[in-house]
Amino acid sequence: MQAAIVVFPGTNRERDMALALRRATGRKPAMLWHRDTELPAGTDLVVLPGGFSYGDYLRCGAMAAQSPIMRAVKDFAARGGHVLGVCNGFQMLTEAGLLPGALLRNATLRFLSMDCHMRVERADTPYTHRFRRGQVFRATMAHGDGNYFADPATLDELEAEGRVILRYATPAGEVTEAANRNGSARGIAGIASANLRVLGLMPHPENQVDPAIDGTDGMPLFESLAETLASAA
Amino acid sequence: MTTSAPLPALLAPDRAAQLAAEYGLKPDEYDRVLAILGRTPSLTELGIFSVMWSEHCSYKSSRVWLRELPTKAPWVIQGPGENAGVIDIGEGLAAVFKMESHNHPSFIEPYNGAATGVGGILRDVFTMGARPIANLNALRFGMPDAPRMKRVIDGVVRGIGGYGNCVGVPTVGGEVNFHPRYNGNPLVNAMTVGIARADRIFTAKATGIGNPVVYVGSKTGRDGIHGATMASTEFSADAEEKRPTVQIGDPFAEKLLIEACLELMATDAIVAIQDMGAAGLTSSSVEMAGKGGMGIDLVLDDVPQREAGMTAYEMMLSESQERMLMILKPGREAQAEAIFTKWELDFAVIGHLTDTGRITIRHRGALEADIPLAPLESEAPLYRRPTAETPKQPVLDPATIPDPVGLDKALLTLVGSLDLCSRRWIWDQYDSMVGGHTARRPGAADAAIVRVEESLDQGGNRALAMTTDCTPRYCLADPEEGGKQAVAEAWRNITATGALPLAITDNMNFGNPEKPEIMGQFAAAVRGMAAACTALDFPVVSGNVSLYNETEGRSILPTPAIGGVGVLEDVAQATGLALPPGLDLILVGETRGWLGQSLWLREIAGREDGAPPPVDLGAERRNGDAVRGWIRAGLVAACHDLSDGGLLVAAAEMAMAGGCGASLDPGPAALPPHAWWFGEDQGRYLLAVANGAGLLRAAAAGGVPALRIGRSGGEALVLPGGLAISLAELREAHEGTLPALMADTGMQAS
Numbered sequence: 001m002q003a004a005i006v007v008f009p010g011t012n013r014e015r016d017m018a019l020a021l022r023r024a025t026g027r028k029p030a031m032l033w034h035r036d037t038e039l040p041a042g043t044d045l046v047v048l049p050g051g052f053s054y055g056d057y058l059r060c061g062a063m064a065a066q067s068p069i070m071r072a073v074k075d076f077a078a079r080g081g082h083v084l085g086v087c088n089g090f091q092m093l094t095e096a097g098l099l100p101g102a103l104l105r106n107a108t109l110r111f112l113s114m115d116c117h118m119r120v121e122r123a124d125t126p127y128t129h130r131f132r133r134g135q136v137f138r139a140t141m142a143h144g145d146g147n148y149f150a151d152p153a154t155l156d157e158l159e160a161e162g163r164v165i166l167r168y169a170t171p172a173g174e175v176t177e178a179a180n181r182n183g184s185a186r187g188i189a190g191i192a193s194a195n196l197r198v199l200g201l202m203p204h205p206e207n208q209v210d211p212a213i214d215g216t217d218g219m220p221l222f223e224s225l226a227e228t229l230a231s232a233a
Numbered sequence: 234m235t236t237s238a239p240l241p242a243l244l245a246p247d248r249a250a251q252l253a254a255e256y257g258l259k260p261d262e263y264d265r266v267l268a269i270l271g272r273t274p275s276l277t278e279l280g281i282f283s284v285m286w287s288e289h290c291s292y293k294s295s296r297v298w299l300r301e302l303p304t305k306a307p308w309v310i311q312g313p314g315e316n317a318g319v320i321d322i323g324e325g326l327a328a329v330f331k332m333e334s335h336n337h338p339s340f341i342e343p344y345n346g347a348a349t350g351v352g353g354i355l356r357d358v359f360t361m362g363a364r365p366i367a368n369l370n371a372l373r374f375g376m377p378d379a380p381r382m383k384r385v386i387d388g389v390v391r392g393i394g395g396y397g398n399c400v401g402v403p404t405v406g407g408e409v410n411f412h413p414r415y416n417g418n419p420l421v422n423a424m425t426v427g428i429a430r431a432d433r434i435f436t437a438k439a440t441g442i443g444n445p446v447v448y449v450g451s452k453t454g455r456d457g458i459h460g461a462t463m464a465s466t467e468f469s470a471d472a473e474e475k476r477p478t479v480q481i482g483d484p485f486a487e488k489l490l491i492e493a494c495l496e497l498m499a500t501d502a503i504v505a506i507q508d509m510g511a512a513g514l515t516s517s518s519v520e521m522a523g524k525g526g527m528g529i530d531l532v533l534d535d536v537p538q539r540e541a542g543m544t545a546y547e548m549m550l551s552e553s554q555e556r557m558l559m560i561l562k563p564g565r566e567a568q569a570e571a572i573f574t575k576w577e578l579d580f581a582v583i584g585h586l587t588d589t590g591r592i593t594i595r596h597r598g599a600l601e602a603d604i605p606l607a608p609l610e611s612e613a614p615l616y617r618r619p620t621a622e623t624p625k626q627p628v629l630d631p632a633t634i635p636d637p638v639g640l641d642k643a644l645l646t647l648v649g650s651l652d653l654c655s656r657r658w659i660w661d662q663y664d665s666m667v668g669g670h671t672a673r674r675p676g677a678a679d680a681a682i683v684r685v686e687e688s689l690d691q692g693g694n695r696a697l698a699m700t701t702d703c704t705p706r707y708c709l710a711d712p713e714e715g716g717k718q719a720v721a722e723a724w725r726n727i728t729a730t731g732a733l734p735l736a737i738t739d740n741m742n743f744g745n746p747e748k749p750e751i752m753g754q755f756a757a758a759v760r761g762m763a764a765a766c767t768a769l770d771f772p773v774v775s776g777n778v779s780l781y782n783e784t785e786g787r788s789i790l791p792t793p794a795i796g797g798v799g800v801l802e803d804v805a806q807a808t809g810l811a812l813p814p815g816l817d818l819i820l821v822g823e824t825r826g827w828l829g830q831s832l833w834l835r836e837i838a839g840r841e842d843g844a845p846p847p848v849d850l851g852a853e854r855r856n857g858d859a860v861r862g863w864i865r866a867g868l869v870a871a872c873h874d875l876s877d878g879g880l881l882v883a884a885a886e887m888a889m890a891g892g893c894g895a896s897l898d899p900g901p902a903a904l905p906p907h908a909w910w911f912g913e914d915q916g917r918y919l920l921a922v923a924n925g926a927g928l929l930r931a932a933a934a935g936g937v938p939a940l941r942i943g944r945s946g947g948e949a950l951v952l953p954g955g956l957a958i959s960l961a962e963l964r965e966a967h968e969g970t971l972p973a974l975m976a977d978t979g980m981q982a983s
Contacts, residue, residue, distance in 0.1 A: 012401020
């Protein structure tokens with residue numbers, strides 16, 4: 001796997017993501033600057049990490065979605081490349097039109113920094129095949145605008161096409177209002193593109209990859225990717 | 234080009250004297266200004282003297298006392314006097330840290346006051362070449378039902394989160410107290426800890442005649458003018474009118490500034506660097522040139538400006554945020570400019586170093602200021618103000634204080650009380666995990682634990698343990714014991730995680746130093762702190778003083794907040810407070826049932842009196858060293874220091890954290906049960922261990938008082954006699970308080 005992480009002005013979880021990818025693959029990912037215009041040769045995964053690109057002073061992710069590198073990222077996705085967007089990266093993917101919907105201000109109107117649990121809705125994707133379907137895993141969430149929104153027709157379409165990959169749930173796996181702290185439509189925490197190769201999610205599985213730090217609940221996601229892309233190579 | 238006049242435009246003598254008083258200079262201080270200059274000052278010069286000699290910048294009331302604090306140890310790389318303290322943490326790495334107050338601005342404008350407090354302390358740390366890895370904060374609020382206070386609490390918490398979350402530095406710990414004495418003057422003390430290579434520390438000492446003086450970061454606006462002067466006076470009822478003196482923070486610009494500075498610091502282009510904090514361009518330029526024994530010429534036309542028509546006076550006194558001043562090696566301007574341009578920040582050469590020993594400031598072709606630097610520092614006012622000792626309070630005999638409610642009711646009341654209730658409502662708004670190295674987040678251990686990425690990169694697994702501590706009610710009753718206790722508690726909290734405590738930063742928050750009883754509190758607190766620092770090998774490496782914390786003549790509780798840092802060689806050794814089942818509970822340290830100034834006394838008996846618990850520093854050291862040794866030997870599954878609320882509250886906190894109950898044995902017959910369970914004797918820990926008998930033998934061999942007090946397991950805390958308090962009841966009382974109080978503040982956007 002040859003991963004590349006894009007750094008925008010205000011990105012702040014690129015180091016966390018690099019640690020997680022390194023643990024899963026043993027290789028350091030390339031770090032790209034948002035003004036770059038092409039991906040390094042051989043790149044098979046692009047990650048848009050979390051943070052506050054451009055301070056979130058405009059709509060979250062809206063400025064970053066117009067960065068020079070995003071043209072290359074869109075082309076890469078169009079050619080069937082794998083793109084992972086986490087938190088601010090998920091917001092960028094919706095702003096760039098790579099995923100449908102939008103992330104609104106949390107229903108609580110407060111920044112939410114806490115553990116959440118997510119239920120894996122599909123275990124046959126490049127990102128989740130090391131999980132079991134219905135498996136629940138814990139991850140950090142840390143965002144002010146993570147309230148997933150799309151019109152009912154889009155939501156129905158996402159559901160029908162099996163593109164809702166992760167949903168907020170209780171540790172026992174029930175999708176409840178209480179488990180859905182940011183108020184996302186239908187408890188959606190992560191969605192994928194139609195070809196399942198572009199994934200956006202709000203929580204941070206990259207913070208749960210080390211037993212000495214905060215457990216390894218997030219590792220299957222990175223191991224899934226590593227396996228997918230190793231076998232593709 | 235116009236040639237500059239030999240003298241700046243001077244103020245008329247009467248006007249100058251009048252303005253000096255308005256800017257907070259005392260008549261004798263102003264006389265000294267006249268003597269140094271040999272003439273009346275210009276407006277800009279007067280502004281410079283008034284901020285440099287303000288309490289906030291000059292420490293004129295506190296310096297004579299602060300000298301008593303121990304500041305040296307073999308592991309101290311940089312003690313007080315620089316932007317932050319630096320200690321060696323092994324593997325060629327250094328921890329850089331400091332705590333600083335932003336009390337006055339946070340009361341006037343809570344969100345921006347607190348946010349810029351975080352921004353300022355971050356800059357103090359990365360200006361020394363360190364990447365910030367953790368933020369902590371020590372907060373003191375008034376009672377939530379006091380006027381404006383909920384808005385202050387909400388704004389401060391949002392401000393700390395808003396800034397720290399955006400810059401991507403995890404907010405991992407801190408403390409909060411509530412007391413009516415903070416109703417008109419809450420305290421916001423922010424601490425940042427960073428990591429640098431021990432041989433790559435940057436300082437503010439400017440050298441090299443002709444070297445360029447470079448301004449980087451955000452533009453200069455009119456915000457915060459005379460902020461340092463505002464922070465050096467008491468509040469009156471017109472606090473709201475001072476809002477224009479509060480700065481506005483831009484955490485996005487700060488994030489860019491961190492990355493750009495660290496990128497430039499990886500080269501060898503920088504000679505010296507200092508952030509523009511209090512008194513902005515004035516203090517940064519004066520201090521850098523002063524430390525290097527240089528002169529400095531500034532041309533303000535080249536300062537990046539946010540607003541049109543700014544005067545020299547305004548630019549020199551602005552406290553606009555996210556700005557740094559650097560001295561570069563000659564010819565390295567283009568290399569530096571490229572980095573700052575990449576990060577979309579302003580970069581401007583605004584002057585150069587000279588050999589004149591003077592600061593000269595030019596603007597629009599005119600000389601605006603010309604001041605000799607040496608006397609600006611050496612002639613700065615220094616006061617040994619009169620002190621009055623705080624009268625000693627009587628030691629309360631627990632036998633004379635009856636228990637009005639019973640242990641179970643008292644416990645539920647205490648765990649839900651303002652000073653002991655869960656802080657989850659606060660820390661749920663702070664990103665504590667960003668960075669990927671937070672091994673113990675708020676509420677999981679007595680100190681926050683963050684692994685050092687640079688250690689991991691070189692095959693190690695080192696982590697820092699960090700805490701902030703102070704018990705202001707003890708400090709009011711006995712400032713010396715209180716000062717001692719604040720240092721000891723920080724040392725204890727670090728010890729309880731298994732880490733070795735190394736050094737502290739202090740944030741001295743007191744009232745009006747011109748009142749002898751306040752200056753007496755300060756002097757006594759320093760005395761107590763110094764004793765504890767010496768006994769515990771826990772020197773002071775940085776600090777900040779905030780005086781005049783009074784509103785309409787009423788002072789805050791004396792609050793010498795301590796920020797402690799320790800090191801764990803292996804993060805896997807970190808011990809938290811979550812109680813596992815099936816273990817022996819061992820109480821370490823001596824219990825005499827000290828109820829004076831205890832939270833039980835205040836919350837249950839309705840009294841705030843008596844002498845606070847004394848700290849036996851010998852016992853503190855002995856007990857703590859033993860506990861740390863047992864943790865490192867792998868004998869301890871969970872550990873918690875005993876502080877506010879005493880033994881039963883500590884047991885309840887461990888039980889709630891672990892989701893596991895415990896059965897407790899009766900205390901000694903000689904003590905009333907409430908004194909045994911809620912007394913606040915110092916130097917104590919509660920441990921959960923698999924082999925209680927073995928640990929007791931080890932304790933006896935080391936002369937450490939220890940006693941088995943129960944066993945973990947079940948879903949309730951079972952008191953002696955069989956009375957059970959379920960974990961659910963405890964949690965409801967503990968978790969419900971802050972969300973209920975703050976519920977009506979939830980629906981406002983920040």
